[in-house]
Structures are given as structure tokens and as C-alpha cells.
Amino acid sequence: MRINVLVLLLLSNLQALSQNCGFTLSGILTDLHDGSVLEGATLIVAGSELTFVTDFEGKFTISNLCNQTYSIQVSHPFCLTKGFRVRISGDTFKSFKLEHHLEELNEITVDGKITSKESKTLQENTILKEELERFSSGTLGDALNSLSGVSSLNTGNTIVKPMINGLHSSRVVIINNGVRMEDQEWGAEHAPNIDVNAINRLTLIKGAGALQYSGDAMGGVVVVESAKIPVKDSLYGKTLFASNSNGRGSLITSKLTKSYASGWYASLQGTFKRFGDSEAPDYVLSNTGVNQQNISVKVGLNRFDYGMNFYYSFFKNQIGILRASHLGSAQDLYRAIKSDIPLLINDFTYDLSAPKQDVGHQLARMIAYKRFGFGKLSFQYDYQRNERLEFDIRRGSDRGKASLDLQLDTHTVLLDLDTNLSDNVDLKTGLMGSYQNNYAPNTGVRRLIPDYKKYDFGIYVVSDYQLDSNWLFEAGARFDYTYMDVYKFYRTSFWELRNYDDDFSNLVVEKLVNQVLARPQFNYYNGSTTLGATYDFGGDYKLFLNYSIASRTPNPSELFSEGLHHSAARIEYGDLKFNSEVGHKLSLTLERINEKFSFSLNPFINTISDFILIEPVGINNSIRGTFPVWEYRQTNAQLLGMDFNASYVFSEELRFDHLSSMVKGYDRLQDEPLINIPAINTKNELVYFNPKIKNLRLALQSEYVFRQNEYPDTNFEIYIPQTETRELVDVSSPPNAYHLLNFNSSIDFDFSEKSSLSLGFGITNLFNTSYRNYLNRLRFYANDLGRNLLLNIKFNY
Amino acid sequence: MRKLNFLATVLFTTLLFVSCSKDDDSTPEPVNEEEVITTLTATLVPAGQGTSITLKSQDLDGDGPNAPVITVSGNLSAGVIYNGTIELLNEMESPAEDITEEIEEEDLDHQFFYTIGGGLDVTTSYENNDSEGNPLGTEFTLVAGAASSGALTFTLRHEPTKPNTGLDDAGGETDISVTFNLTVE
Numbered sequence: 001m002r003i004n005v006l007v008l009l010l011l012s013n014l015q016a017l018s019q020n021c022g023f024t025l026s027g028i029l030t031d032l033h034d035g036s037v038l039e040g041a042t043l044i045v046a047g048s049e050l051t052f053v054t055d056f057e058g059k060f061t062i063s064n065l066c067n068q069t070y071s072i073q074v075s076h077p078f079c080l081t082k083g084f085r086v087r088i089s090g091d092t093f094k095s096f097k098l099e100h101h102l103e104e105l106n107e108i109t110v111d112g113k114i115t116s117k118e119s120k121t122l123q124e125n126t127i128l129k130e131e132l133e134r135f136s137s138g139t140l141g142d143a144l145n146s147l148s149g150v151s152s153l154n155t156g157n158t159i160v161k162p163m164i165n166g167l168h169s170s171r172v173v174i175i176n177n178g179v180r181m182e183d184q185e186w187g188a189e190h191a192p193n194i195d196v197n198a199i200n201r202l203t204l205i206k207g208a209g210a211l212q213y214s215g216d217a218m219g220g221v222v223v224v225e226s227a228k229i230p231v232k233d234s235l236y237g238k239t240l241f242a243s244n245s246n247g248r249g250s251l252i253t254s255k256l257t258k259s260y261a262s263g264w265y266a267s268l269q270g271t272f273k274r275f276g277d278s279e280a281p282d283y284v285l286s287n288t289g290v291n292q293q294n295i296s297v298k299v300g301l302n303r304f305d306y307g308m309n310f311y312y313s314f315f316k317n318q319i320g321i322l323r324a325s326h327l328g329s330a331q332d333l334y335r336a337i338k339s340d341i342p343l344l345i346n347d348f349t350y351d352l353s354a355p356k357q358d359v360g361h362q363l364a365r366m367i368a369y370k371r372f373g374f375g376k377l378s379f380q381y382d383y384q385r386n387e388r389l390e391f392d393i394r395r396g397s398d399r400g401k402a403s404l405d406l407q408l409d410t411h412t413v414l415l416d417l418d419t420n421l422s423d424n425v426d427l428k429t430g431l432m433g434s435y436q437n438n439y440a441p442n443t444g445v446r447r448l449i450p451d452y453k454k455y456d457f458g459i460y461v462v463s464d465y466q467l468d469s470n471w472l473f474e475a476g477a478r479f480d481y482t483y484m485d486v487y488k489f490y491r492t493s494f495w496e497l498r499n500y501d502d503d504f505s506n507l508v509v510e511k512l513v514n515q516v517l518a519r520p521q522f523n524y525y526n527g528s529t530t531l532g533a534t535y536d537f538g539g540d541y542k543l544f545l546n547y548s549i550a551s552r553t554p555n556p557s558e559l560f561s562e563g564l565h566h567s568a569a570r571i572e573y574g575d576l577k578f579n580s581e582v583g584h585k586l587s588l589t590l591e592r593i594n595e596k597f598s599f600s601l602n603p604f605i606n607t608i609s610d611f612i613l614i615e616p617v618g619i620n621n622s623i624r625g626t627f628p629v630w631e632y633r634q635t636n637a638q639l640l641g642m643d644f645n646a647s648y649v650f651s652e653e654l655r656f657d658h659l660s661s662m663v664k665g666y667d668r669l670q671d672e673p674l675i676n677i678p679a680i681n682t683k684n685e686l687v688y689f690n691p692k693i694k695n696l697r698l699a700l701q702s703e704y705v706f707r708q709n710e711y712p713d714t715n716f717e718i719y720i721p722q723t724e725t726r727e728l729v730d731v732s733s734p735p736n737a738y739h740l741l742n743f744n745s746s747i748d749f750d751f752s753e754k755s756s757l758s759l760g761f762g763i764t765n766l767f768n769t770s771y772r773n774y775l776n777r778l779r780f781y782a783n784d785l786g787r788n789l790l791l792n793i794k795f796n797y
Numbered sequence: 798m799r800k801l802n803f804l805a806t807v808l809f810t811t812l813l814f815v816s817c818s819k820d821d822d823s824t825p826e827p828v829n830e831e832e833v834i835t836t837l838t839a840t841l842v843p844a845g846q847g848t849s850i851t852l853k854s855q856d857l858d859g860d861g862p863n864a865p866v867i868t869v870s871g872n873l874s875a876g877v878i879y880n881g882t883i884e885l886l887n888e889m890e891s892p893a894e895d896i897t898e899e900i901e902e903e904d905l906d907h908q909f910f911y912t913i914g915g916g917l918d919v920t921t922s923y924e925n926n927d928s929e930g931n932p933l934g935t936e937f938t939l940v941a942g943a944a945s946s947g948a949l950t951f952t953l954r955h956e957p958t959k960p961n962t963g964l965d966d967a968g969g970e971t972d973i974s975v976t977f978n979l980t981v982e
Contacts, residue, residue: 328970625974
């Protein structure tokens with residue numbers, strides 16, 4: 001059939017001068033800002049009666065066109081009407097972009113299907129505001145956890161670090177309103193400093209393909225955005241109150257936005273959250289309360305051809321760490337593992353005592369952009385200050401004084417150019433420069449992270465080419481240079497044990513009685529690339545293929561850790577000799593989007609050379625008893641797995657959603673499984689939603705987490721004086737599989753045209769099941785959370 | 798005008814960036830760990846005649862890689878009653894800090910335990926208490942029984958449950974755990 005058409009075309013061309021007018025122009029209309037497709041736009045071909053309307057996927061087809069240049073006027077209810085000139089030569093594919101004047105007033109989000117924006121050949125998962133609001137009492141990590149392929153590395157239930165396809169911490173880059181979060185994310189017990197209530201949209205890219213942000217996101221990139229503000233005169237706001245039975249905690253968050261037709265706007269948001277001790281099914285988890293505040297301000301000017309905005313946020317989080325997890329030695333760890341219940345259980349309280357964390361994160365961003373003939377140029381400067389205090393149980397005059405005190409300042413400038421080289425080729429390129437300073441005052445406890453200065457410089461170029469309506473190709477490259485200037489006190493005994501006195505004698509600045517002051521100055525040169533293709537089958541199916549190479553500079557804790565990590569009762573050793581790790585990730589996604597049955601299947605393989613991991617290697621005897629020694633080492637690792645999403649729509653009101661993910665991780669040098677790889681898990685949800693009964697939504701969700709059967713044996717033996725025996729400390733066996741049921745419901749009431757009230761009620765862990773999760777660092781000490789009843793009241797005005 | 802604004806913003810932020818990245822080459826001050834216990838010395842003085850015995854565990858790099866050095870000055874004599882005192886030092890600081898004082902000040906939060914093992918025929922009893930009358934144990938009595946040998950372990954617990962019946966139900970965290978191999982002759 002297609003050959004026939006071709007033959008026909010050829011023949012018609014042979015008839016030289018005679019006009020042929022049987023061609024079609026097809027294409028897609030998207031929003032210039034976020035790439036969302038524009039439905040219901042009108043296209044008028046100038047000088048003819050031809051008029052077309054884009055379908056719900058933003059697609060259009062105009063037939064019976066001749067081989068000549070046409071002027072097409074495109075208009076959309078919420079956009080500025082724009083004219084395009086199109087040269088038709090044969091059947092032509094063309095994508096148009098309009099500037100969409102957002103209609104987000106009164107919580108009506110433009111519910112368009114979002115085409116890929118961050119990376120065009122990696123499937124993206126997005127969580128929009130309605131869904132995020134269900135996590136208002138939780139954390140960013142909890143919200144991300146609802147996506148397939150994402151799990152989390154937890155310390156209790158309040159420190160939730162996202163883990164993407166088995167990778168976490170420095171391998172997951174979080175972009176908060178265009179700013180790369182620098183919040184000491186290297187530590188496994190350092191949670192992202194973001195208020196989930198300040199977010200309007202959360203995008204997850206499982207891979208390093210989004211090179212405009214970074215070249216080191218081995219695991220992936222999480223893009224967090226606050227709400228876009230419409231260009232019109234309006235004033236609107238929202239207040240949400242949530243109350244939880246478990247933790248007996250409440251939260252209030254409020255947001256007010258004022259905008260003008262001139263493009264100026266201002267938005268203010270604040271959250272106040274206070275939770276007491278959480279409870280496992282059978283006991284109180286003592287000292288697990290949270291005290292969190294957040295305030296953010298956004299002021300800006302939004303015009304089509306130029307604009308700027310200023311964003312500031314201050315996030316403050318005080319988190320209690322389970323009291324029973326604070327240990328003195330490996331003997332204590334042995335007692336804790338042996339005991340079925342935590343070694344210390346107190347009555348419920350809202351007070352936080354040691355061990356606890358007190359973290360403040362300030363972020364200020366200024367961005368200005370202007371559109372020129374050649375494209376859109378934007379300049380950004382951002383400043384972040386992260387202050388982290390960790391309190392351990394201390395003695396004497398130091399009681400109540402922080403053990404760890406870190407202040408991290410980061411300045412970054414970005415210059416980005418977004419340009420269309422031709423109708424089908426988009427090019428993004430940019431430069432990044434950043435300066436970071438870490439300062440650790442004397443707390444009377446040796447610094448876990450030393451004082452350092454870090455300079456980064458990056459340059460990238462990413463381009464995509466829309467070949468035809470089916471094929472899109474993408475290629476990109478990035479180069480990053482990092483210079484680190486560090487002052488670190490080493491214990492002489494460690495300095496000598498590691499042979500640093502031979503290998504790094506040139507770094508020594510000063511020798512004290514039992515400490516050595518060293519000044520490592522390291523340079524790292526990292527390259528990263530991405531190569532991908534997307535094939536649109538034209539119907540419901542789409543295929544994404546991407547191959548990315550990511551390179552990551554070792555982080556300060558991997559390089560410089562040396563000593564006792566008090567709260568974890570373990571000795572951690574880094575290594576000055578580490579070089580950058582390099583990951584090769586191949587990812588394939590087959591996606592079907594259909595009104596009835598949709599799914600996406602995403603297998604991947606990630607091969608990482610010089611992968612840095614930390615695991616127990618032995619014990620160290622000291623006067624305080626025995627400590628497990630955890631050492632960082634480099635190896636060649638391989639992670640492979642598959643994420644699967646599916647949804648089936650039974651009727652207009654009833655749908656079924658399924659999520660499952662599986663990842664396997666292996667150390668290819670030692671030929672053993674990697675530590676801390678998430679177990680296979682699956683989520684199934686039945687959702688009833690009826691717009692006719694006040695948007696009534698009822699959802700029942702089942703979550704099953706298998707037992708992790710592949711793990712390295714890192715157990716060790718210690719001597720117990722009371723019994724005069726040597727006992728095995730089992731730190732590696734994962735806990736059993738578990739199943740949780742959750743219920744969620746909500747209903748909306750409209751008061752007037754401009755105000756509405758939503759009521760929500762939910763129960764998590766419906767059957768009050770006792771369970772422990774392999775990826776929770778507190779699994780040795782206590783069960784996870786018991787049942788929680790949750791009430792939400794949201795008021796839009 | 799608009800262009801000017803844009804340029805001004807760029808200029809301003811660049812200045813800010815540059816001005817913040819001034820290098821100051823001061824070195825950080827060293828941290829001398831304040832709460833570390835490097836040395837435990839138990840002195841056993843016979844109630845009557847005989848030689849005093851010193852049990853010492855010294856770990857000068859604290860929780861660094863070197864193991865503590867354990868010394869026992871001599872053997873116990875059968876049938877002798879010894880008055881024992883425990884002294885704790887932080888020798889990382891100079892001069893060495895006496896930690897025993899701190900422990901005795903925070904007596905409600907601390908308790909020593911003496912564990913006898915391996916057939917060593919000795920008995921121990923507490924000689925000092927905290928302000929609520931529960932044992933503290935920086936002072937103790939040791940009675941050497943018949944000739945034998947075995948291990949004596951000193952354990953110091955921070956924030957134990959008080960009163961308790963021994964290590965098993967004391968809870969808290971271990972601040973010190975030192976085992977000496979002793980002989981009674």
C-alpha cells in the first residue's frame with residue numbers, strides 16, 4: 001500500500017510542472033513552556049477554507065495540500081495566536097509551539113498529557129499536585145515511592161531517601177525549582193530538604209539522560225517544580241490541614257498567589273508540621289517525632305519574550321532518631337538484634353531529645369530569560385546554605401551540644417541556551433560554574449566531613465531531531481571539571497595503617513601528637529553522554545530507547561570518612577585513592593497509552609565501573625568494646641531490573657492500577673550480590689472515582705514487598721563476656737516479606753465559583769501489621785509503623 | 798531599558814558570585830576529642846599485707862584502628878581481700894582529663910559491672926553508690942578465692958536501667974568493655 005503511494009508520488013512528480021495537491025501536513029502542537037500538548041487548538045490555512053482542530057493528543061492532519069509554502073494561523077483559547085510559515089514538500093510533519101497562558105487558577109490544572117521535556121528518550125514519570133496532596137503529611141521520598149522503580153533508603157519513617165533503580169544518595173540528583181540541591185545528600189541518613197507541600201509537580205527521570213542538569217545522576221534525576229502562575233489578574237490561595245493518628249501529629253500548609261495581566265506575580269507559601277513519637281503496632285517508637293517548617297516566596301515577571309523570577313525558600317527540619325538505635329558498641333548491637341522489641345521504650349511525647357538532627361536549608365534563586373531570534377537564553381544564579389546539626393547522646397559538659405555541625409554554602413551560575421536549529425532540530429546548550437564551601441566547627445567530636453572548598457565547571461550540549469512523525473533521535477554530551485581543596489585531620493594510626501605516609505606524604509601540612517593535618521587537592525575530569533531514540537507507533541504504542549554514560553566524582557564522605565559514626569555505632573573509613581565512577585545504562589521502555597488498557601514496561605541494565613559502596617569488613621577493638629568497621633571500596637557493579645506499570649479502566653468510575661519493580665545488583669569483582677538492593681515489590685490499587693457524586697474518590701491499595709533473598713554475608717563475631725561465648729552478629733539477613741493494605745478517600749464540595757473544600761480520609765497499614773523493611777536502617781531495632789488514620793481538609797479560594 | 802535591567806541582573810549576580818568565592822587559606826583548628834575514654838586503670842590494693850595489682854587498658858588512638866594495650870601487673874593471691882578503685886582517663890587531651898570525676902558527677906546515669914568468667918575464683922561487690930542508693934561501682938571489693946585463672950570484665954553502661962540485676966537487664970549503652978585475664982595463686 002505504502003509502495004503504491006510512493007509510486008504514485010514518484011509518477012506525479014514526473015509530471016513536472018503540473019501542481020500536485022494531494023499531500024498532507026501532520027504534526028503536533030505543544031506548549032512552549034512545558035511541552036504539554038495543546039488540545040482543541042484551531043489551525044487555519046491562510047487563503048483557503050481549510051480549518052482543523054487538534055485532537056486530545058495535540059495532533060492534527062491537514063490534507064490536500066500542494067507543494068508550496070503556506071501560512072498557517074494557530075490559535076488556542078489560552079494562547080496567543082501565532083502564524084507559521086510551512087513549506088510543503090511531499091507529506092510533511094511539523095511540530096508547532098504556542099505559548100500557553102496557564103489556566104491554573106483555582107486548582108484547575110491543565111490536565112494535558114505531558115510530552116517528555118527533560119529527556120526525550122527516557123520515559124518520565126510525573127506526579128501532579130492532586131496526587132502529591134495525598135502525601136502532604138509525609139515526605140518527598142514517600143511521594144516518589146509511589147512510582148515504579150523507586151524505593152527508599154529510610155532511617156525510621158521521617159528520613160526517607162529516594163532510591164531509583166537500586167541507587168541512592170549522591171547518585172540521585174534532585175533539582176528543586178531549577179536548582180541542584182546541595183544538602184549533604186551523600187549521607188545515608190540525610191533526607192532531601194524539600195517540603196512536599198511546596199511542590200506542584202514532581203518528575204522522575206530514571207537515568208542520567210537529562211544532561212542539562214548533571215552528568216553524574218547514575219540513578220536518576222528528580223525534578224521538583226512549584227506551581228506555574230497564570231498571566232492574568234487574579235488572587236487565589238489554598239490552605240490544607242492534615243491530622244494523623246500515628247504520631248498524633250498535624251500539619252498546616254497555606255499558599256497565596258497574586259498575579260497580574262502584565263505578567264507580574266508573587267506567591268507565598270508556608271508549612272508548619274509537628275509530630276510526636278510514632279507507634280509500631282505494639283509499642284511507641286521513642287524519640288521519632290518531627291518538627292518541620294517551610295516558607296517559600298516567588299516573585300517574578302512572565303512575558304513571552306522575556307522574564308525573570310526570584311525564588312527563596314527556607315526549610316527547617318528537626319527530626320528525632322529512634323532512641324533505641326543509639327548504641328555504644330557491637331555488643332549493644334548484638335543485644336538489640338536479639339531483642340524482639342526496642343531496648344528502650346518510653347511513653348509517648350512530642351519532645352525531641354538526642355539522638356536527633358536539626359537541619360536548615362536556605363535556597364535563593366534568581367533567573368532571567370530572554371528570547372532572541374536564535375532561541376531562548378537564560379541566566380541563573382543560585383545560592384544555597386545547608387546547616388546540619390546532629391546530636392548524639394553525650395556526657396558531661398558536652399551534653400546537649402551537637403556532635404556534628406556542618407555548614408555547606410554553594411553558589412552556582414548557569415547560562416543556558418535553548419534553540420531550534422531548524423523545524424525538526426532542537427538544541428540545548430549551557431555552561432555551569434559553582435563554588436562550594438564546607439565548614440565544620442569544632443564540636444569536641446572529630447569531624448566526620450572535613451572542611452573543604454569545591455569548584456565545579458560544566459558544559460553541555462543536547463540535541464534532538466524529529467525525523468518524522470514516528471522517529472525522534474536525541475544525543476548529548478557533557479563535560480564536568482571538579483577541583484577540591486580539603487583540610488583534613490587524620491588519626492596518625494589510620495594515616496600509617498593506610499600507608500598514606502608513603503603514598504600521600506606530599507599532602508601533609510602539619511603533624512600533631514596523634515593527628516596529621518593533610519591537604520588533599522584533587523582534580524576530577526568527567527565526561528558523560530546520552531544517546532537515544534523514541535519511536536511512536538502512531539497508535540497507542542511508543543518505544544523509548546536510551547543509552548547513557550554518567551561519571552560521578554567521589555563525594556566527601558567516600559573520600560574522607562575516618563572514624564566513629566557515633567549514632568550508627570560503626571567505624572567508617574573512606575579512601576583517598578578513589579577515582580570517579582562511570583556508569584553505562586541501557587534502558588528500554590515500551591509504553592501503551594489507551595483509554596482502556598495502558599501499560600509501560602521498562603527493563604534496564606546499568607553497568608558501573610569503580611562503583612563505590614560501603615559495607616562491613618570486620619571489627620575493631622577499642623576500650624569501649626567492639627565496633628563493626630564499615631569500609632568504602634570500589635568495585636565493578638551491575639544492576640539489572642525491570643519496572644512494570646499497568647492500568648485497566650473497567651468503567652468511567654472504576655479503574656485498576658498495578659506497579660511492580662524488580663532490581664538485581666551484583667558485585668562483578670567479588671561475584672556476590674550488592675548490599676541494600678530493594679526487594680521485588682508490587683502495588684495494586686482499585687480506584688473508584690465519580691465526578692457526579694462530588695468527585696468522590698475511594699481507593700484501596702495493596703502493597704506487597706518480597707523478602708530480599710540476594711544479599712552479601714557481612715555478619716561478624718564478637719565476644720560476650722557474660723556468657724564467655726563468641727556470638728554471631730547478624731547484620732545481613734533481610735527481614736521477611738510483608739503485605740500492607742491502605743485505604744484512601746476524598747470528596748469535594750464547591751461553595752462558590754471560586755472556592756471549594758475537599759475532605760480526605762485515609763488509613764495506612766489497615767490491619768496494623770508488624771513488619772520490618774530491609775532498606776530501613778532502623779530495622780535492627782524496631783518494627784515499622786503501625787496503623788495510621790489520616791484526615792485532610794483542603795480549602796481552595 | 799529592559800535589556801539594561803537584564804544586564805544589570807547578570808552583572809550583579811556575577812559580582813556576588815565572585816565576591817563570595819574569595820579564597821582564605823586558614824587551616825581548621827584540630828579537634829581533640831573530649832568524651833573519649835582512652836585509659837582504664839583498676840588498682841587492687843590488698844586489705845592486709847601484699848603487693849598492689851594494677852590492671853590497665855590503654856587505647857591511645859581511641860576508636861582508631863589500633864587495639865588497646867592491656868597490662869596486668871601481677872597475679873592475685875588466694876584468700877586476699879582487695880580494695881579496688883577504677884580510674885578513667887582521656888589521654889588524648891593534654892594534660893590527661895580525669896573522666897572518673899565526670900562519671901561520679903553523673904552517677905545516676907552510669908554503672909560499672911564486673912563479669913567473672915572462665916573459672917576464675919573471685920567475688921566482687923560494689924563499694925560506692927549513686928545519690929539514689931543504687932550501685933555505681935567506681936569503687937569495689939574483690940575477694941580472691943582458691944588458685945584459678947580466668948577473665949574479669951569491666952563494663953561501664955551509660956544510662957542503664959537502675960536498679961537492675963546485672964548486665965542482662967541493665968540496658969543502656971556500653972561506654973567501656975575491657976577484659977583482663979587474671980590468675981589467682
